Amino acid sequence: MLAVLALTLMGCGLRAQTDDDAVMMAKNNLCIGGMYSHSAWDYYWEGTYHRNNLNLGTVTTRMVGLMGIYGITRRLAIVANAPYVWTDASAGVLHGMHGIQDLSGWLKWEAYRQKIGSRGKLSLFAAVGGSVPLTNYLADYLPLSIGLHSRTVSGRIIADYQLGRFFATATGTYTWRSNITIDQQSYYTTEFIESNKVYMPNQETYIVRSGYRSNRLIVEAMLSGMVTLGGFDIRKNDMPFPSNRMDATMAGAHAKYEFQSKPLKGLSLTADGSYTVAGRNVGQSKMFGAGIFYIFDFARKGKTSETPTLKSN
Amino acid sequence: MRNYSCTARFLVFVSLTVLLACNKTITNVNSDIPPLNPANEDLNAGTWKLVLLSRPDTFAVAAPAATGSPAYTADLNAIKGYQHNLTGGQRGQIQYWSAGGVLRWNEIMRGLVTKYNLPPYQLPTGTYPIPSSTNPFAYPLFPFSNPPYAARAYAYVSAAQYDALVACWHYKTLYNRPAPYEVDSTVQALAGKTSLPSYPSEGAVLAGVTSEMMQLLFPDEIASIQEKLQQQEFSLIASGAAAPSDVTAGEALGRQVADAFIARGRADNAGKAVGTPTIWASFVTTAQANGQTAWVSLETPARPPMLPLFGQVKGFLLDSADVVSLRPGPPPSTSGDSMQQQVQQALATVKNATRAQLSQVQFWADGAGTWTPPGHWNYIAAQDFITQNWSEVRWARNMALLNMAEMDAAIECWYIKYYYFNPRPTQMDPIIRTLTGVPNFPSYVSGHSMFSAAAAAILGHILPSRAQAYLSMAQDAANSRIFAGIHYNVDCEVGMTVGQNVGNYAVQRAISDGAE
Numbered sequence: 029m030l031a032v033l034a035l036t037l038m039g040c041g042l043r044a045q046t047d048d049d050a051v052m053m054a055k056n057n058l059c060i061g062g063m064y065s066h067s068a069w070d071y072y073w074e075g076t077y078h079r080n081n082l083n084l085g086t087v088t089t090r091m092v093g094l095m096g097i098y099g100i101t102r103r104l105a106i107v108a109n110a111p112y113v114w115t116d117a118s119a120g121v122l123h124g125m126h127g128i129q130d131l132s133g134w135l136k137w138e139a140y141r142q143k144i145g146s147r148g149k150l151s152l153f154a155a156v157g158g159s160v161p162l163t164n165y166l167a168d169y170l171p172l173s174i175g176l177h178s179r180t181v182s183g184r185i186i187a188d189y190q191l192g193r194f195f196a197t198a199t200g201t202y203t204w205r206s207n208i209t210i211d212q213q214s215y216y217t218t219e220f221i222e223s224n225k226v227y228m229p230n231q232e233t234y235i236v237r238s239g240y241r242s243n244r245l246i247v248e249a250m251l252s253g254m255v256t257l258g259g260f261d262i263r264k265n266d267m268p269f270p271s272n273r274m275d276a277t278m279a280g281a282h283a284k285y286e287f288q289s290k291p292l293k294g295l296s297l298t299a300d301g302s303y304t305v306a307g308r309n310v311g312q313s314k315m316f317g318a319g320i321f322y323i324f325d326f327a328r329k330g331k332t333s334e335t336p337t338l339k340s341n
Numbered sequence: 342m343r344n345y346s347c348t349a350r351f352l353v354f355v356s357l358t359v360l361l362a363c364n365k366t367i368t369n370v371n372s373d374i375p376p377l378n379p380a381n382e383d384l385n386a387g388t389w390k391l392v393l394l395s396r397p398d399t400f401a402v403a404a405p406a407a408t409g410s411p412a413y414t415a416d417l418n419a420i421k422g423y424q425h426n427l428t429g430g431q432r433g434q435i436q437y438w439s440a441g442g443v444l445r446w447n448e449i450m451r452g453l454v455t456k457y458n459l460p461p462y463q464l465p466t467g468t469y470p471i472p473s474s475t476n477p478f479a480y481p482l483f484p485f486s487n488p489p490y491a492a493r494a495y496a497y498v499s500a501a502q503y504d505a506l507v508a509c510w511h512y513k514t515l516y517n518r519p520a521p522y523e524v525d526s527t528v529q530a531l532a533g534k535t536s537l538p539s540y541p542s543e544g545a546v547l548a549g550v551t552s553e554m555m556q557l558l559f560p561d562e563i564a565s566i567q568e569k570l571q572q573q574e575f576s577l578i579a580s581g582a583a584a585p586s587d588v589t590a591g592e593a594l595g596r597q598v599a600d601a602f603i604a605r606g607r608a609d610n611a612g613k614a615v616g617t618p619t620i621w622a623s624f625v626t627t628a629q630a631n632g633q634t635a636w637v638s639l640e641t642p643a644r645p646p647m648l649p650l651f652g653q654v655k656g657f658l659l660d661s662a663d664v665v666s667l668r669p670g671p672p673p674s675t676s677g678d679s680m681q682q683q684v685q686q687a688l689a690t691v692k693n694a695t696r697a698q699l700s701q702v703q704f705w706a707d708g709a710g711t712w713t714p715p716g717h718w719n720y721i722a723a724q725d726f727i728t729q730n731w732s733e734v735r736w737a738r739n740m741a742l743l744n745m746a747e748m749d750a751a752i753e754c755w756y757i758k759y760y761y762f763n764p765r766p767t768q769m770d771p772i773i774r775t776l777t778g779v780p781n782f783p784s785y786v787s788g789h790s791m792f793s794a795a796a797a798a799i800l801g802h803i804l805p806s807r808a809q810a811y812l813s814m815a816q817d818a819a820n821s822r823i824f825a826g827i828h829y830n831v832d833c834e835v836g837m838t839v840g841q842n843v844g845n846y847a848v849q850r851a852i853s854d855g856a857e
Contacts, residue, residue, distance in 0.1 A: 082641035121639055121690065121767050123774035123826070168700055207365050211703035214712060214721060222369045223721070264480070265462040266710050275668030 047107045047134035048235060050151055050188030050197045051246075053099030061321030062092040065300070070312035072171075075261030076308055085119025087171050087311060089131075095321075103138040110162060113174040120182070122172055125165065129175045134184075139197060144189075153186035166227075170211040171270040171311065176227045177270075179206040195248075196238040205229045209341035217271060226271050229258030237282075246284040252302075253277045263310050272309040280301045280315075295322040302303045356529035371448065371727070376439035376533035379732040383856070384537075385509030386734040390854040392657060392741065393601055398510035402590055405516055405540040408524045416584035417525050423579035424529055426681040431579060432531075438576040439532030440727075442547035443502060443736035447723055449569060450498055450551075453559045460781070467642040471615055475674040477560040481760045486559065488788055489651040489751040491713040492560045493611055496741075496748035497602055498551055502658060503741035506543060506734040507597035509591065513538040522581045534581035539669055543581035543733045548573045549595025557603055558684040562769040590719070609655040615649040621645055628762040633674035633791040634769070636762045636783040647782040652756025658846040664756050667842055669835045672763045672785040682767070683829035687766035688773050691826030698824040701777060705789060705821035706777045714789050715747035715820070718736040718796035723816065725804055737857050742799050746847035751788070753843050754836070758783040766826060775826040787828045790819035790836025791843065798844025802851055815840075 054058060068088040071080050073124045087133060096121035101285040110131045134157035142150045159180045167177035184201040204229040214222045234293035241250030259273030280302030287295045304312045383720075387397050394400075406412040411608035440444055460468050470481050477483035484490055497825040518540035537543070551572040554562050574592065577583040583591070624646070626665035628635035628801060638644045652664065660668070673679035694702070707714045722743050726736060767773045780788070793815035801808030819833040 119641065121773075121775045123776050123781045133725065166698055169383070177443065212701045212706070213370075213457065214451070214703070214719070216452075216455045216710060220455050221367060222371065222448065222451075223367050225367050227365050227367045264460060266459055316772065 032296060033074075045158060047136055047155055048184065048186065048199045048201070049237070049243075050153060050186055050190075050195070052102060053097055053137055053323075054325070055099050055102050056325070056327035057099045058324045058326065059095075059097040059321050060097050060324070061298075061319050063091075063095065063157075063319035064299070065091045065093075065317030067091075067315040068296045069304070069313045071233045072311040073307045073309055074264065074266075077264070078312075081120075083120035084117045084122070087118070088116050088118070089174075089313075090114045091317075095319075105136045105139065107134040107136065107157075107281070110130070113220045115172045115174055115236045117172060118230055125169060125172050127165045127174055127176050130159045130161050132180075132197045133157060134182075145193045145200070149190045151186075151188045151190075153184075155182075155184040157182040157184065164210075166210065167208050167270050169213075170270065170272075173270075176205075176228070177208050180204060190241065193240055193242050194238075197236070199233075199235040199237075201233045203233070205230055210270075215269065217269070226269075227258075228271055229256050229273070231256050231274075244284070244286055244288050246270070248282050250280050250282065251278070252280070252304075259309075268309060275308040276304050276310045277306040278304050294325070295324070296321045297336065344525045347436055352383055357704055366702070368497050371440065371444070372437075374440045374727060375442075376436075377441040377730060377733070378730055379535060379537075379735075379748050380730040380795070381503070381508065381732065381735075382449075382535060382537045382732050383732045384514055385510075386507055386732070386856070387514055388740075389507050389510075389734075389738065389856050390503050390850075392745070393605060394504045395510045399601075400508065400630065402512045402594055405518050405586060405590065406659065408518065412586065413524075413584065415746055416586050417521055417528060419585050420528050420578055420581055421523055423575070424531070424581065427579060431575070434572050435531050435576045435580045437694055437747040438573050439580060441614070441733060441736060442544045442573060442739055444550075444723055445546060445573070446498070446551040446569075446728065447719055447740060449566075450495060450555070451716045453555065453714050454486045454491045454711045455710065457482065457484055457559060457561075458491065458713060460485060460487075460709055463642050463644075469642075469644055474560065474612075477848075482561055484561075488707075488715065488792070489614070489648045489654075489711040489755055490611075492715040492744070492748045492751035492792070493609075493654065495715050495719060496657060496744040498554045498765065499741040499744040501554050501599050502547055503552050503734075503737040504602075505546045505595045506737045508594060508598060509543050509546040510734050511543055511753070512541055512590075512594070513543075513564065516540050518587075528581040530581050530747060532542065532576070532582050532754075537584050537732070540587045541594055542587035543575055543591065544577040544583060545574055545591030545634055546595040546598075547737075549592035549697070550599045551595070552597030552604060553596045557606070575699055601687055602846065605655075607739070610650070610653045611618040614651040614654060616644075616645075621649065624649065624759055624762045627636040631633055632674070632676065632761070632762050636764045637768060638781055639765065639767055639779050640781060644758070644781050647780070649754060649782075652752055652759060654748075654752050654800060656749040656752045656759055658749045658850060659752065659843065663846070664753055664757050667753050667839055668757055668760060669786065669839055671761055672831055672835075674689045675764060680829075682765055683831055684769045684773075687826055688770060690823055691773060691776060692844050694776060694824055698821075700815055701821045702776045702825040705818040706825075707789070708778050708780070715744065715751070715791040715796075716745065717818075718743065718792065718800075721811075722796070725800075725807060729804075735856065738854070741805050742847045745850075746795045746799045747792055748846050749846065750791045750840055750843045753784075753839060754786060754788050756789040757786050757839070758788075761785050762819045766829060773826050777827065784828060785832050785834040786836035786839060787819060787822050788836070790815075790828075790833040791840035793818040794840025795844035795847070798841050799847040799851065802848045 068085045078081045091111045091113045095109040099109045111129050111130045114126040136155040140152040161177045182203040186199045188197045190333035208226050235252040254276045256273045282300050284298045300317040302315045472483040496587050517538045520539040522528045523574050548570040552566045555566045625635040707717050763783050765784045797811035797815035800811045800828045822828040
């Protein structure tokens with residue numbers, strides 16, 4: 029649960045500029061980057077009960093992600109991401125896990141754009157995405173499993189309003205999650221089940237963000253929420269389970285700086301942080317992350333009309 | 342622009358198709374199995390050797406009304422009344438229970454063990470509350486169905502079911518009253534037909550004996566257990582398999598047999614197995630007097646050891662002298678080189694665990710929040726028994742043999758664990774991180790190894806064609822504890838041997854109980 033949630037959340041920060049924001053790539057530009065994030069909690073919600081666990085201490089999840097974004101056109105981009113994850117508990121006896129987690133991919137389309145007045149602009153985006161586990165990692169080893177091993181399909185809508193260099197974005201996502209197979213032959217949710225298949229409830233996520241945005245610099249604050257549409261609460265002193273009802277509300281910030289002149293042109297740096305302010309069956313994570321990206325412009329030789337940069341307006 | 346919307350439309354279409362094509366409902370493995378159709382009705386089962394009762398007619402069952410009597414005609418009319426107006430839900434109940442009462446109650450039992458197998462959360466003082474059968478609805482809920490508790494619970498239910506069905510078979514052959522669908526051809530046989538006399542109803546005997554036992558073992562579940570009893574008895578009558586008078590007599594017989602087992606249970610020392618702080622401390626003193634590092638709890642706050650006096654519980658197969666005589670020699674001394682070797686081996690194994698080993702650890706973990714190792718072996722047995730077309734009484738006999746072996750394995754194992762009070766690998770070297778939780782009791786010998794070897798021994802006797810498979814599963818279960826880093830090799834090697842020895846007591850009983 030807990031580690032996994034941290035990953036989901038990190039994704040929100042780390043994928044900014046990518047699949048859940050209102051920024052598109054220039055045509056035939058490929059952006060490749062790497063990210064690192066560190067997330068830790070010692071308090072968590074067992075159902076709605078807020079507690080720590082001296083047999084876990086601080087649970088830490090570290091992640092290195094590789095990401096690629098390609099602008100098929102100015103209004104259609106494809107995004108792919110694959111992380112390597114390490115988990116660890118500072119106390120107790122349980123062994124941490126590490127390994128390659130899930131490949132996720134998105135197709136993002138800017139469906140509508142309308143100028144409003146002399147300085148305002150409204151944009152609407154639609155995206156479809158999916159994820160698939162890249163390795164046969166252990167899912168039912170929470171809170172130290174590196175993921176939930178579910179395959180997902182997501183639909184997303186993004187609305188963005190920009191006024192000069194200030195903006196506000198709202199994102200809503202529905203994620204369909206496939207059932208998973210575990211190594212055990214039975215388990216208990218709110219009832220006893222004799223099967224190695226686990227029903228995984230679907231999820232919704234919401235993000236609102238606002239801040240400053242130019243070609244060179246983006247600084248934004250965000251509030252995000254994850255709602256699991258079903259699932260069950262961890263019982264008192266029980267272990268978490270992949271199909272728990274994992275809900276969380278997080279507050280965070282994100283910044284990106286893109287170098288505009290040679291010799292660093294095409295390079296950008298990102299920084300993220302978030303904190304889980306409320307939750308259910310999840311860890312109260314504090315997360316920070318950093319990333320470095322470089323944009324390759326495959327359009328430059330052919331024509332010069334497109335600026336080789338992340339298009340933000 | 343047009344192209345993109347086509348792409349988008351296509352993707353939406355594909356996504357929707359994927360979503361609609363996938364039904365995410367989970368079904369239990371045994372939700373849809375055919376009615377029990379015994380190849381042999383075991384009509385001599387009334388003479389089989391009982392576990393606790395001295396005679397099959399210890400509890401009297403009055404002669405039934407004749408099939409031509411007005412009372413029996415009223416019974417038949419009740420059946421016809423039910424069959425006239427069956428709802429889909431009721432037909433589902435009939436189908437569910439027709440698979441066999443021993444099987445279904447065993448599944449319910451596994452579910453209860455799973456539900457109640459949670460260690461209590463600590464108090465603000467850093468100590469742990471102990472579940473109490475006199476106040477079962479308050480937290481911590483009673484019981485904490487850990488492996489010894491569960492092993493004993495499965496055994497009592499199975500042994501009581503067996504004695505009750507032997508008594509049932511005795512009266513069936515004594516009175517020889519045919520099933521309602523044999524008497525009246527307008528009564529449908531909705532759960533299949535057998536040639537077994539139906540008075541008293543074997544299904545109702547199971548409902549009576551099991552519900553009475555379960556209510557004692559899982560007192561918070563009285564309402565849900567009562568509901569199961571009613572569903573089974575309704576199904577027996579509505580399916581045409583039993584007349585209401587078959588059911589009434591059966592349930593009453595079952596409850597009486599259960600009461601005899603409950604009286605045994607109250608005096609079998611299990612109630613004292615928790616021990617006291619003075620007793621807990623005495624294990625430490627004894628181990629230290631023998632020059633050994635004493636076991637300590639690896640939990641924070643430290644949790645008292647699990648049921649340290651369970652080794653004194655009165656077994657079904659072993660008497661207290663057997664328990665002592667089956668005790669193996671000591672584990673390697675905690676200060677010796679041999680122990681250091683075992684510790685280093687444990688560390689190397691857990692550090693280099695492969696994915697297949699991780700799966701094996703998870704598959705056999707059977708820790709907190711699960712059916713426990715005896716429950717897992719009940720599942721393994723049941724899945725094979727389903728294919729055997731046995732009578733209910735043979736099902737009960739074989740489950741009783743398995744579960745008496747498991748309970749006595751728990752007794753023997755707990756006796757050995759607290760006799761030696763040997764530390765876990767992680768206590769010897771805290772650098773050892775484990776791939777499943779470390780059980781809160783001493784290391785030597787491995788409970789999984791004992792439970793599994795005992796189960797493999799008796800199941801291999803019952804189904805010789807599967808003997809090698811059971812042995813191989815038992816070895817897998819034992820090895821999983823080494824891969825997990827929670828046991829030394831020696832714990833599992835010796836545990837397998839002692840477990841097999843306990844299992845052989847069940848085999849000896851099986852050879853001489855009149856059923857083979």
